[in-house]
Amino acid sequence: MFQNSAARLLVPAIRSAMQSRCQSVVSGPPTQRVSTAEKVILGGGMCAASLCIPAWVLYHIRDYKGDK
Template sequence: MFAARSLFKANAQILKNVAQTRNMSVIATPARNKVSTGEMVFLISAMVVGWSIVPAWVLCNIKNYRTKE
């Protein structure tokens, strides 16, 4: 029983010295610089193309996937 207590105290001290403590606060505010319409269109289209590439590739090559054994 005493060994368990001393082991727990030793671990607590190690964690206190080794583990990082983080004190953070986040304040949500509006963006400082607005994103232009052209940038927004470019970013949205890049995301849509990025999400669609793999499914489109699979659909175009589905015959190859089915014939492989």
């Protein structure tokens, strides 16, 4: 019986101590259109950036193996 009454008294204090999230997300169509040229340029840049290190390693594989 004491546990139930203690729990009823503690619940408001615990709820006020917990952090509450305040988020507001508005979904809908984009407000600014991204041009096709910008998409192509940025996509190409990301692809090139992700392929630079593997290309460098393949180009210098002989140096890594020690064959000269």
